[in-house]
Amino acid sequence: xxxxxxxxxxxxxxxxxxxxxxxxxxxxxxxxxxxxxxxxxxxxxxxxxxxxxxxxxxxxxxxxxxxxxxxxxxxxxxxxxxxxxxxxxxxxxxxxxxxxxxxxxxxxxxxxxxxxxxxxxxxxxxxxxxxxxxxxxxxxxxxxxxxxxxxxxxxxxxxxxxxxxxxxxxxxxxxxxxxxxxxxxxxxxxxxxxxxxxxxxxxxxxxxxxxxxxxxxxxxxxxxxxxxxxxxxxxxxxxxxxxxxxxxxxxxxxxxxxxxxxx
Ligand SMILES: [Zn+2]
Numbered sequence: 567x568x569x570x571x572x573x574x575x576x577x578x579x580x581x582x583x584x585x586x587x588x589x590x591x592x593x594x595x596x597x598x599x600x601x602x603x604x605x606x607x608x609x610x611x612x613x614x615x616x617x618x619x620x621x622x623x624x625x626x627x628x629x630x631x632x633x634x635x636x637x638x639x640x641x642x643x644x645x646x647x648x649x650x651x652x653x654x655x656x657x658x659x660x661x662x663x664x665x666x667x668x669x670x671x672x673x674x675x676x677x678x679x680x681x682x683x684x685x686x687x688x689x690x691x692x693x694x695x696x697x698x699x700x701x702x703x704x705x706x707x708x709x710x711x712x713x714x715x716x717x718x719x720x721x722x723x724x725x726x727x728x729x730x731x732x733x734x735x736x737x738x739x740x741x742x743x744x745x746x747x748x749x750x751x752x753x754x755x756x757x758x759x760x761x762x763x764x765x766x767x768x769x770x771x772x773x774x775x776x777x778x779x780x781x782x783x784x785x786x787x788x789x790x791x792x793x794x795x796x797x798x799x800x801x802x803x804x805x806x807x808x809x810x811x812x813x814x815x816x817x818x819x820x821x822x823x824x825x826x827x828x829x
Contacts, residue, residue, distance in 0.1 A: 573599045573607050573733070574620035580660065580737040581615035589662040589740065590615055593829045594725075596640035599658045599733055600650055604628050608646065610637030611829045641701035641829050648706045649729050652713045655783030658733035663725035664744035666751055670694075671720040677746055680762040680788055681753060685746045686770045687777050689718050690786030692743055697722035717782050718743050731781050 577597045584590045584597075595615055598608040606626050609615065613622060624635030628650065630643050640646070646659050670677055671694060678691035685691075693712050698705035698721070709727070712719050718728040718739050728739035753759045762770070767788055774780045 570601055570607065571620070573601065574623050576733045577607065577609060577623055578618050578620055580733055581609060581618050583737065584660070584662050584740070585614065585616040587664075587741075587744075589664040589744065591663070595660075595662040596642050596646070596829055597658070597660050597733065597736075598640070598643075598646045600656070601625070605633060606643070606646060606650065608640050608643055609829070610635065610639060611641045613637065613829070642705070644701075644703065644706050645709060645727065648709060649713050649727070652710070653729065653783065655731060655781075656729045657731045658736040659727065659729040660733070660736045660740045661725060661727045662740055664740065664747070667692075667720060667726050667744050667747035668724070670747055670750070671725065672723050674722065676720060677743065677750055678789065679750065679753075679759060680767055681759060682746055682749055683762065683766075683770055685742060686762065686767060686788065687774055687780065688742060689739065689746075690716065690788050692716070692718045692720055692726075692746070694720045694722060697724065700724060715784055715787060717784055717786065735779070735781070 577599060581595070581597055584595050589595065593612045593614050596609045597615075598606050601607050604627060606628070608624050608626060609618065610622055610624050622637055624637055624639040625633045626639055626643060627633055628647060630639070630647055632639060642661055645661065649656055649659055667677065674694065676692060676694035678693065680686050680691070693716055695708040695712055698708040705721070709719060709721070717730060718726065720726055720743075726740060726743050728736050728743060730736040730739055771788070
Protein backbone atom coordinates (compact mmCIF):
# COMPACT_ATOMS: atom_id res chain seq x y z
CA UNK A 567 0.00 0.00 0.00
CA UNK A 568 2.87 2.37 0.77
CA UNK A 569 4.06 1.81 -2.77
CA UNK A 570 0.61 2.60 -4.18
CA UNK A 571 0.36 5.78 -2.10
CA UNK A 572 3.72 6.96 -3.41
CA UNK A 573 2.69 6.19 -7.00
CA UNK A 574 -0.51 8.18 -6.51
CA UNK A 575 1.51 11.18 -5.31
CA UNK A 576 3.95 10.80 -8.21
CA UNK A 577 1.18 10.78 -10.84
CA UNK A 578 -0.31 13.93 -9.30
CA UNK A 579 3.15 15.57 -9.23
CA UNK A 580 4.11 14.77 -12.83
CA UNK A 581 0.60 15.57 -14.08
CA UNK A 582 0.94 19.01 -12.54
CA UNK A 583 4.37 19.43 -14.19
CA UNK A 584 2.86 18.55 -17.59
CA UNK A 585 0.30 21.31 -17.07
CA UNK A 586 2.79 23.87 -15.75
CA UNK A 587 5.09 23.35 -18.73
CA UNK A 588 2.24 23.74 -21.20
CA UNK A 589 2.50 20.14 -22.41
CA UNK A 590 -1.27 19.74 -21.91
CA UNK A 591 -4.27 22.07 -22.06
CA UNK A 592 -7.66 21.73 -20.41
CA UNK A 593 -8.16 18.05 -19.54
CA UNK A 594 -5.59 16.72 -22.05
CA UNK A 595 -3.06 14.03 -21.27
CA UNK A 596 -2.91 10.93 -19.15
CA UNK A 597 -0.42 9.14 -16.93
CA UNK A 598 -0.30 5.63 -15.51
CA UNK A 599 1.87 3.34 -13.40
CA UNK A 600 1.94 -0.45 -13.32
CA UNK A 601 1.27 -1.67 -9.79
CA UNK A 602 1.97 -5.11 -8.37
CA UNK A 603 -0.47 -7.87 -9.30
CA UNK A 604 -1.08 -6.73 -12.89
CA UNK A 605 -3.01 -3.63 -11.82
CA UNK A 606 -2.71 -0.22 -13.52
CA UNK A 607 -3.03 3.06 -11.64
CA UNK A 608 -4.27 5.72 -14.08
CA UNK A 609 -5.49 9.29 -14.27
CA UNK A 610 -9.27 9.64 -14.67
CA UNK A 611 -10.82 10.98 -17.86
CA UNK A 612 -11.86 14.62 -18.35
CA UNK A 613 -10.02 16.11 -15.37
CA UNK A 614 -7.32 18.79 -15.49
CA UNK A 615 -3.84 17.58 -14.55
CA UNK A 616 -3.36 20.95 -12.80
CA UNK A 617 -5.29 20.00 -9.69
CA UNK A 618 -5.69 16.24 -9.50
CA UNK A 619 -5.70 14.67 -6.06
CA UNK A 620 -4.27 11.22 -5.27
CA UNK A 621 -7.80 9.99 -4.48
CA UNK A 622 -9.00 10.95 -8.00
CA UNK A 623 -6.90 8.19 -9.61
CA UNK A 624 -8.39 4.95 -10.88
CA UNK A 625 -7.12 1.36 -10.70
CA UNK A 626 -7.88 -1.06 -13.54
CA UNK A 627 -6.84 -4.60 -14.41
CA UNK A 628 -4.99 -5.51 -17.62
CA UNK A 629 -8.33 -5.82 -19.44
CA UNK A 630 -9.25 -2.25 -18.53
CA UNK A 631 -11.89 -3.27 -15.98
CA UNK A 632 -12.16 -0.80 -13.10
CA UNK A 633 -11.08 -2.23 -9.75
CA UNK A 634 -11.11 0.95 -7.67
CA UNK A 635 -11.83 4.65 -8.06
CA UNK A 636 -14.79 7.02 -8.13
CA UNK A 637 -14.20 8.52 -11.61
CA UNK A 638 -14.25 7.00 -15.12
CA UNK A 639 -10.76 5.96 -16.24
CA UNK A 640 -8.72 7.75 -18.95
CA UNK A 641 -10.16 7.44 -22.44
CA UNK A 642 -6.70 6.28 -23.58
CA UNK A 643 -6.42 3.34 -21.20
CA UNK A 644 -6.33 0.93 -24.19
CA UNK A 645 -3.14 2.62 -25.44
CA UNK A 646 -1.57 2.26 -21.98
CA UNK A 647 -2.56 -1.42 -21.72
CA UNK A 648 -1.12 -2.11 -25.18
CA UNK A 649 2.26 -0.70 -24.11
CA UNK A 650 2.27 -2.62 -20.81
CA UNK A 651 1.41 -5.85 -22.66
CA UNK A 652 4.09 -5.42 -25.31
CA UNK A 653 6.83 -4.20 -22.97
CA UNK A 654 7.48 -6.13 -19.75
CA UNK A 655 10.22 -3.62 -18.86
CA UNK A 656 7.78 -0.69 -18.76
CA UNK A 657 6.41 0.50 -15.41
CA UNK A 658 4.95 3.90 -16.30
CA UNK A 659 3.49 5.84 -19.26
CA UNK A 660 3.00 9.55 -19.99
CA UNK A 661 0.84 10.91 -22.81
CA UNK A 662 0.69 14.66 -23.56
CA UNK A 663 0.40 17.23 -26.35
CA UNK A 664 3.59 19.33 -26.04
CA UNK A 665 3.18 22.05 -28.69
CA UNK A 666 6.44 21.83 -30.63
CA UNK A 667 6.62 18.04 -30.83
CA UNK A 668 2.89 17.91 -31.59
CA UNK A 669 3.52 20.50 -34.32
CA UNK A 670 5.96 18.07 -35.95
CA UNK A 671 3.35 15.31 -35.57
CA UNK A 672 0.78 17.59 -37.23
CA UNK A 673 3.22 18.41 -40.05
CA UNK A 674 3.76 14.71 -40.78
CA UNK A 675 7.39 14.87 -39.65
CA UNK A 676 9.16 12.34 -37.44
CA UNK A 677 11.92 13.60 -35.13
CA UNK A 678 14.41 11.21 -36.63
CA UNK A 679 17.38 13.30 -37.72
CA UNK A 680 20.41 12.54 -35.50
CA UNK A 681 21.05 16.16 -34.52
CA UNK A 682 21.71 15.85 -30.77
CA UNK A 683 23.94 13.23 -29.16
CA UNK A 684 21.95 12.88 -25.92
CA UNK A 685 18.80 12.06 -27.89
CA UNK A 686 20.62 9.41 -29.93
CA UNK A 687 21.78 7.75 -26.70
CA UNK A 688 18.51 8.02 -24.80
CA UNK A 689 15.82 7.58 -27.44
CA UNK A 690 17.46 6.66 -30.76
CA UNK A 691 14.99 8.51 -32.90
CA UNK A 692 11.36 9.45 -32.36
CA UNK A 693 9.12 7.88 -35.02
CA UNK A 694 5.80 9.15 -36.28
CA UNK A 695 2.80 6.82 -35.97
CA UNK A 696 -0.07 7.15 -38.42
CA UNK A 697 -3.16 8.98 -37.24
CA UNK A 698 -5.69 6.99 -35.22
CA UNK A 699 -8.84 8.37 -33.60
CA UNK A 700 -8.20 8.92 -29.87
CA UNK A 701 -9.89 6.46 -27.55
CA UNK A 702 -10.48 3.87 -30.30
CA UNK A 703 -8.69 0.65 -31.38
CA UNK A 704 -7.37 2.58 -34.42
CA UNK A 705 -4.91 4.39 -32.19
CA UNK A 706 -3.53 1.19 -30.67
CA UNK A 707 -3.19 -0.33 -34.17
CA UNK A 708 -1.01 2.55 -35.34
CA UNK A 709 1.25 2.34 -32.28
CA UNK A 710 1.54 -1.44 -32.08
CA UNK A 711 4.46 -1.96 -34.53
CA UNK A 712 6.46 0.88 -32.95
CA UNK A 713 6.09 0.18 -29.22
CA UNK A 714 8.59 -2.74 -29.07
CA UNK A 715 11.23 -0.65 -30.86
CA UNK A 716 11.04 2.79 -29.25
CA UNK A 717 10.44 4.51 -25.89
CA UNK A 718 8.87 7.66 -27.36
CA UNK A 719 6.43 7.97 -30.27
CA UNK A 720 4.89 10.95 -32.08
CA UNK A 721 1.22 10.36 -32.82
CA UNK A 722 0.12 12.06 -36.07
CA UNK A 723 -2.14 15.09 -35.57
CA UNK A 724 -2.36 14.29 -31.87
CA UNK A 725 0.62 14.28 -29.48
CA UNK A 726 3.35 12.21 -27.89
CA UNK A 727 3.55 9.09 -25.73
CA UNK A 728 6.64 8.16 -23.68
CA UNK A 729 7.24 5.24 -21.32
CA UNK A 730 9.96 3.88 -19.04
CA UNK A 731 10.58 1.70 -16.01
CA UNK A 732 9.62 4.56 -13.66
CA UNK A 733 7.24 7.49 -13.96
CA UNK A 734 10.07 9.95 -13.39
CA UNK A 735 11.98 8.57 -16.37
CA UNK A 736 8.84 8.40 -18.55
CA UNK A 737 8.17 12.08 -17.74
CA UNK A 738 11.80 13.01 -18.49
CA UNK A 739 11.52 11.35 -21.90
CA UNK A 740 8.54 13.61 -22.59
CA UNK A 741 10.70 16.65 -21.71
CA UNK A 742 13.49 15.33 -23.94
CA UNK A 743 11.13 14.89 -26.91
CA UNK A 744 9.75 18.42 -26.59
CA UNK A 745 13.22 19.91 -26.07
CA UNK A 746 14.57 18.04 -29.09
CA UNK A 747 11.58 19.20 -31.14
CA UNK A 748 12.48 22.80 -30.26
CA UNK A 749 16.13 22.22 -31.24
CA UNK A 750 15.08 20.60 -34.51
CA UNK A 751 12.71 23.51 -35.20
CA UNK A 752 15.59 25.97 -34.76
CA UNK A 753 17.64 24.06 -37.34
CA UNK A 754 14.71 24.38 -39.73
CA UNK A 755 14.50 28.13 -39.04
CA UNK A 756 18.25 28.44 -39.64
CA UNK A 757 17.85 26.46 -42.83
CA UNK A 758 20.73 24.14 -41.99
CA UNK A 759 21.11 20.74 -40.39
CA UNK A 760 24.37 18.93 -39.70
CA UNK A 761 23.36 15.40 -38.65
CA UNK A 762 25.90 13.33 -36.74
CA UNK A 763 28.06 11.13 -38.98
CA UNK A 764 27.66 7.35 -39.09
CA UNK A 765 30.89 6.77 -37.14
CA UNK A 766 29.80 9.13 -34.35
CA UNK A 767 26.39 7.45 -34.23
CA UNK A 768 27.95 4.01 -33.80
CA UNK A 769 30.00 5.28 -30.86
CA UNK A 770 26.92 6.81 -29.24
CA UNK A 771 24.94 3.58 -29.57
CA UNK A 772 27.84 1.67 -27.97
CA UNK A 773 27.94 4.28 -25.19
CA UNK A 774 24.38 3.40 -24.14
CA UNK A 775 25.63 0.51 -22.02
CA UNK A 776 27.89 2.91 -20.09
CA UNK A 777 25.26 5.63 -19.75
CA UNK A 778 23.96 5.57 -16.20
CA UNK A 779 20.44 6.68 -16.96
CA UNK A 780 19.93 4.25 -19.86
CA UNK A 781 17.56 1.42 -18.88
CA UNK A 782 15.50 0.69 -21.96
CA UNK A 783 14.61 -2.83 -23.07
CA UNK A 784 14.04 -1.59 -26.64
CA UNK A 785 16.60 -1.45 -29.49
CA UNK A 786 15.86 2.27 -30.10
CA UNK A 787 16.86 2.33 -33.78
CA UNK A 788 18.20 5.53 -35.27
CA UNK A 789 16.12 5.44 -38.43
CA UNK A 790 12.56 6.56 -38.08
CA UNK A 791 9.21 5.29 -39.19
CA UNK A 792 7.11 7.59 -41.25
CA UNK A 793 3.50 6.86 -40.64
CA UNK A 794 2.25 9.00 -43.46
CA UNK A 795 5.21 8.51 -45.76
CA UNK A 796 5.95 12.23 -45.63
CA UNK A 797 9.66 12.23 -45.28
CA UNK A 798 11.31 13.12 -48.56
CA UNK A 799 14.78 13.81 -47.09
CA UNK A 800 15.44 10.28 -45.95
CA UNK A 801 16.19 7.40 -48.28
CA UNK A 802 16.83 3.75 -47.61
CA UNK A 803 20.58 4.23 -47.69
CA UNK A 804 20.27 6.22 -44.47
CA UNK A 805 18.39 3.47 -42.71
CA UNK A 806 20.20 2.18 -39.65
CA UNK A 807 21.26 -1.46 -39.81
CA UNK A 808 19.87 -1.72 -36.28
CA UNK A 809 16.36 -1.26 -37.54
CA UNK A 810 14.57 -4.57 -37.63
CA UNK A 811 12.18 -5.62 -40.34
CA UNK A 812 9.59 -6.57 -37.76
CA UNK A 813 9.35 -2.94 -36.73
CA UNK A 814 8.04 -2.04 -40.14
CA UNK A 815 5.37 -4.65 -40.17
CA UNK A 816 1.93 -3.36 -39.54
CA UNK A 817 -0.46 -5.07 -37.24
CA UNK A 818 -4.05 -4.82 -36.23
CA UNK A 819 -4.99 -4.28 -32.64
CA UNK A 820 -8.67 -4.31 -31.97
CA UNK A 821 -10.10 -3.64 -28.58
CA UNK A 822 -13.63 -2.44 -28.04
CA UNK A 823 -13.76 1.06 -26.61
CA UNK A 824 -16.85 3.20 -26.89
CA UNK A 825 -15.78 6.16 -24.80
CA UNK A 826 -16.56 9.54 -26.25
CA UNK A 827 -14.70 11.90 -23.86
CA UNK A 828 -11.01 12.40 -24.58
CA UNK A 829 -8.13 13.32 -22.31
ZN1 LIG B 1 -4.10 12.91 -26.40
